Amino acid sequence: MKIRYIIYTLLVLLVGYLLYNKFFGEGASKKEGAGGAKGSRKGGPVPVNVLLAHDTTLNTVIDITGTISANEQVNLVAQASGDVTGIYFNEGSRVKKGQLLVKIYNQDLQASLAQNNYNVTLARENENRNRQLFEKEAISKQEYQTSLASYNALKAQSDAINAQIKRTEVRAPFSGTIGLRNISPGGYISPQTPIATLVNIDPAKLTFSVPEKYLSLVKVGNKVKFTTESASKTYNATVYAIEPSVDVNSRTITVRARAANPDNELTAGSFAKISLALNQIPKTFMVPTQSVIPDIKTNYVFVVDSGMSVQREVKTGLRTDTQIEITEGLKNGDSVIVSGIIQLRQKAPVKVQKVVKK
Known part of the structure; x- marks a missing residue:
């Protein structure tokens, strides 16, 4: 053991x-x-890749989404209450501005108008007769003014009845396509009763939002290309209006463009994929995103100078998915270090392995 x-x-x-x-x-x-x-x-030289800075033209194109809306759209309603005596449109048809669409019972108003017009005729004859007598000093001025006032009051009453009659007619406020109707002949309608929707979508409006950083490049007249889910072709539009303030929640600005739509291929409410071409910047420097190092108050890059890495303070502008615009701090021919940056320090020896292209 x-x-x-x-x-x-x-x-x-x-x-x-x-x-x-x-x-x-x-x-x-x-x-x-x-x-x-x-x-x-x-302790030896840090192997790096560099990009030679040179002037380039920046074509700023951003891909965003938007919504197609009608140029004009309204929900038709009556201005008076009563029974529907006539419907003068077909669902889904084109109508012209001013076209009669719906008529409401107004026979009582027509009768009142006829009676008042008869009184207007008598009052006009009486006023004309009294004017001649007044000119001959056969009646007083007061008597003539009384007959004139009576005539004018009856004319005003006829105008009021005519206005009421017009309120019993629903006419198209603009030319467009009318939708599905919600009323029937003989039915009772009021100003709260929806009749149908009238839409004018030629031209179509395209509404979308652009990030705040592109605000200085968004201009009236910018060209827009877009596609929809329902069609394979590409449509063209032109920016015509820009919201004057930035949305504080999304930090975007709302933009609206017009697109010709003579064949009604575009439909209100459709989703659109948009390619927005902004103004060109003719001479600028673009460097890869990873080469720009942010600091508390500024940004800087490393450039190769006499075989060593040297910090260079820069000012930045527009950003794309992979590149940043340098507006100040670089000159043509500068060798901007684009790799091995994490190992660099001021005046560190470097060895250029490759000159990369944009």
Whole structure:
């Protein structure tokens, strides 16, 4: 039994010796020395790729989404209450501005107008007769003015009845396509009763939002290309209006463009994929996004100068998905470092491995 304990003790000591020798012995020292030799090479030049700065023309095109809306759209309602005596349009048809669409019962008003017009005729004859008598000084001025006032009052009453009659007619406020009707002949309608929707979608309006950073480039007259889910062709539009304020929640500005739609291919409410071409910037520098290092108050890049990395403070402008515009701080021919940036420091030796192209 004691021999067994002795054997176990010897095995534990042997394992301990092997572990000590592995981590703290001569072999470990050699590995550490090799590692130290390898680490010493970190003091050498940092291999980098560079981009030669040169003037370029920036064509700013952004891809966004928008919504197609009608040029004009209105929900038709009556201005008077009563029974529908006539419907003069077909659902989904084209109508012209001023066309009679719906008529409401107005026979009582027509009768009142006829009676009043008869009184107007009599009052006009009476006024004419009294004017002649007044000119001959056969009646007083007061008598003539009384007959004139009576005549004018009856004319005004006829105008009021005519206005009421017009309110019993629903006419198209503009030319367009009328939708599905919600009334029937003989039904009773009021100003709260929806009749149908009238839409004019030629030209169509395209409404979309542009990020605030592009605000200076969005102008009236900018060209827009867009597609819809219902058609494979590309449509053209032109910006005609820009919202004067930025949305504080989305930090975007709303823009509206017009697109010709003579064949009614575009439908109000449709989703649109938009490609907006902004103004060109003729001479500028563009560098990869990763080469610009943001600081608390500014931005900077590293350039190669006499085999060393040198920090250069820059001012930035527009951004694309992969590049940033440099508006100040670079000149033609500067070698902008675009790789290995995390290992760089001021005046660190570098070795250019490759000159990359944009």
